[in-house]
Amino acid sequence: MSHISPVIWQFLVKWLTNSALFPPEASRLAPQMDALLFFLILVSLIGLTIVVLLVVGFSILYSKKRHPVAVQVEGSTLLEATWTIIPLGLFLVMFVWGALIYFRVFTPPANAMNIYVVGKQWMWKAEHPGGQHEINSLHVPVGKAVQLTLISQDVFHSFSIPAFRVKREAIPGRYTTVWFEATVPGTYHLFCTQYCGTNHSQMIGDVVVMTPEDYRKWLAESTSGMSLAQNGERLFASLSCAACHNARPDARGPSLANVYGSKLTLSSGGTVTADDAYLREAILNPSQHVTQGFAPIMPTYQGQISEEGVIALLEYIKNLNSDYRVQQTLTTTDLLPGSEGKAAPAGSKSAAQGPAAQGKVKP
Amino acid sequence: MPDSTAIAQGAPDTAGSTHGEHPPYLRHHFNSAEQQADASNFAMWLFLLTEVMFFGGLFTAYLIYRNWYYAAFVAGSHQLNVVWGTLNTLVLILSSFTMAMGVWCAETRRRRGLVLCLALTLILGLGFLGIKTIEYSEKIEKHHVPGAHYSLQSFLDPDSDDAARAAGDKPLPLDMARHTEVYFSLYFAMTGMHALHMIIGIGILGFMIFRARAGAYTAGHVTFVENFGLYWHFVDIIWIYLFALLYLISRHGT
């Protein structure tokens, strides 16, 4: 080995000693994903070996030296059928298996804890229900299903945690979700994998998986004092949503208590489940999402609330299980500094213009 | 449409005069005039295929957003002037007819008739563009051109707008009103692309009239006229759909 350049030799040693060939498996999903991955690799290797063996074998057996005169063979329906049907069968197996995994990754369990992630050039902002904000990092407890609700404030981003085998695009103007359950405490890479402009390669961070007690400790010391729902409540008040959405008999808007997750009938006749996506749309494009029995009088908040603001409102509405709270906010509205969150007059186009659509409400 | 000019193997002066027995317009690499005609005709059809896919993208976008923002699309279409639109449709159909007649004249070697038909087609084409200009200028006055100066006035307050009042529009909620910009984006993209094709076509028409008077297409070699006819009819077809989809979404009270 002495004749190998010391540099290369050093690299080889370093590589073989401390550089992995396969990413760590740190989520419940990872082993399932890897099983499929290994199956695919196995099939490919077998296929490749067959092709290489045949090519090499034929090249030796039928080289011009050994086999001066070619024997013309037209073809063989049987053989061709074989290598049409066998690959097709294998591919279909892969399709089904892959589809099952895909189902799993994008259908979160009901009991999953929800963390909101907002992507923007060039950082990830995570919003925990407890009001903890973090940038370019994400703290999650081990052994608990975590659902991420992703949205982008500007361009396409993609939230990727290789160790968990999950990845999902954060899309401007639409929620996407993905979930995972971390199994091994530790720190893992968090990448933005969708090219998003100049500092794309700096839009990285760490996912910290903690034992439940560490996690509880972290929650305690990194809280911002107010929970997301409380921020939402303030916003709800300052935008005086309670003016209509109070459960009074003469209320001009539907009551929002326990609305989350319920089935709504729209004035258009269709029915929808009031999930995050629907509530977001109902705030930003109300006239397309009018609940039956109410007039389309709600103004749009497009361009007046930041994505964080919308998220806070969602959290508030989610936790709103009695109209009592609303009545309270209604009465406390005037106590709040009116300036806060008072939005630009509805219809001001500039607010809605492209990148300018940053919210003015910072809870 | 640069390729139809390139397809024209018509010019007698560029004839493969080496083959004496062949007609003068036969290019050297073809074996018979019929093969040449078939080839260029087929090529023209393939080019129209690409045109179909080109507009296909626009129609896809149109269908998606029409489903999403139907109210906005209705209000937007009420801003278009049906009278002008219908007139334009008639003009274009008529020009298609004169073009077809032109092809017939060429095939039956009527030089005068051909020149006349082409001239009529040209005039009608220009008429179409003229009317389109009037329509566009209306839009510009009303600030219905998408972009920084786009105005929602006619949709938030229909009574202030004759067209909207005439159509009996109700005011749109702000969020829906904003989506009319998508409608007008598509309106200008689609009619603009169509108008561009018209302009190119008119340019070629002028060139053809010039050549036709010299009798270039009435000496038995009519491929170019026929191919251009195909192009012109195709542009006509596109308009038939644009008219139905952009102007006539819903004219009865909503």
Add this chain to the structure above:
Amino acid sequence: MSSSATIVRLPDQSTARIPKLNYLSKENGILSWLLTGDHKRIAILYLISITFFFFIGGALAGLIRLELLTPQSDLMATDTYNKVFTMHGIIMIFFFLVPSVPATLGNFFIPMMLGAKDLALPKVNLLSWYLYMGAGILALYTMMTGGVDTGWTFTTPLSTHYVNTNVLTTGLAVFIAGFSSIFTGLNFIVTIHKMRAPGMTWFRMPLFVWAHYAASILMVLGTPVLAIAIVLVALERTIGIGVFDPTKGGDPLLFQHLFWFYSHPAVYIMILPGMGVISEVISTFSRKRVFGYTAVAFSSVAIAVFGFFVWAHHMFIMGISNYSTLVFSLLTMLVAVPSAIKIFNWTFTLYKGSITFETPMLYAFGFMGLFTIGGMTGVFLGTSGTDIHLTETYFIVAHFHFVMVGGMLMAFLAGIHFWWPKMTGRMYPEKISQLAAVVTFIGFNLTFFPQFILGTLGMPRRYASYPPEFQILNVFSTAGASILGVGYLLPVLYLTWSLKYGPIAGNNPWQATGLEWQTQSPPLTENFTEMPIMDHEAYDYEWLENQQTREKEAEVTSAG
């Protein structure tokens, strides 16, 4: 190598001469080239221009690899890096891969293989070269004046609202280049339908022609959709229409639907002609008719047809509906089958053949190995589950480089080496060219195989800087790239050398059966002295031998 190990049969060099009258010597002067209608001359024009663009793209690739030698972005600033990989993608895809085989070898040989004098529409053919050059120059101009950093996919809203680089001019360049390839494809389809010599039935055509027919269909039907998508992006940037703008109610994903409707079939536009080359080469150097001719012919068409219905597999995690994911994933599995069929049919073409290992054959073997890997890893990405983990990482980079560089470029070089004697009338030095083939193969694997591992580890693509633990593999990759570079430079050198000093090749140095080999090399402007009659099947080597014996007898009798 001993004479028994080769089929190369060159004329006696002492007496042999390049025919006085041929398409190169017909006319002289730069204008005779710039205004030519001759498909062969246009092919040469294309060959020169795409080689030029290939090396520009290659240089950019070199820069990328150098930057990635170290984890930090220290060689260039991140936005410079973004511009470099964007231009690398745009130049390599629109100015090298798409026109590579069709515009050069296809242009040159489709008419000859069909026994025609020229393509159906020579003027359109020339026009498409001018469009190509115009677009290319525009792209270079863009690169000189600040470049563009959207990535070659022009993803909205990034390309419409969030970058202030030359998106418009680049878009225009791509738009024009698109029309160039539309006209090429259109020309091929018309030629194949209308210009076949007597007796040249569809199932007597060489598989090269079949492959180009399929690719041309994709060009004609796919490219316009890209064109309109780019037009809409341009309008959105300039006057701010709202078709793709989420803040105005547009859907940014619609752009990707339109974009990939072209850009997925585009990878078949790139690979199918290469497959055509491989069919010719394998058959010739194993002296056998391609195993299951009909199956190979139809698999090309099948790829073209299915290829149109799989585009959304580029968007599995981008928020298309889960139902669409299922449909498109399934269709992707179907389109993988014809490629498998081709690979096995080529393999079995060797069976009971009489194989020799000249340079084109070596490249063809390289193609088969690398394309198998590239194709299989494509299935990894078509499988919706694994796609979640692998997409947008270096795995995808490695995958399409295995298909495009390992597949297409190998095929292109195989084709160039195979038809070089026909195009120039001269042979290149065999030994060094075989060496080049081997170097390319080694360099390629060293460059791109580590990237599969990088991707599986999760290294995202389009990163100027990366976590240090990825460095070793990146170093391997960069080292391989330099070897690869040598592998690509060698052919340029010895092929240019051969133009003057190479031995005279004669009409049919490989003893191949195609009509293009039955005429002088370099061919006449009108290809054949009299219109050929196709009286035998494709790849009919008995026919060829009888033909040659007949010719010999004729010489003997004329001499006696």
Add this chain to the structure above:
Amino acid sequence: MSEQRVLDEHAHHIVGPRVYVTILFALLLGTALTVGASFVDLGSWHLTSSLVIYWNPIVALAIACSKAVLVVLYFMHVRYSTKLTMLTVGAGIFMFLALVGMTLSDYISRAWGQW
């Protein structure tokens, strides 16, 4: 059409003025119809609470399509031309529908929610 001599490069049938005039009037009629139809409310057909079919757009498109077909068949001579031309037209329509249909399928199925 006795006075028409078939030209040397045209084995194919020459369509005469009589046909063209007929088609012209058919097209004008179609235009009148479609404009008229758009001013009447043709009502709708409630299949389910969410799936409603409105007749106006369907009628408008139907008329537009029949007009297009007339133009293609007669003005563009497809009715008298080769199988190949018909095949080309067919391919065009098919790919157009593929583009529109498969893209729309995504948008429609998005509304169905997660699964």
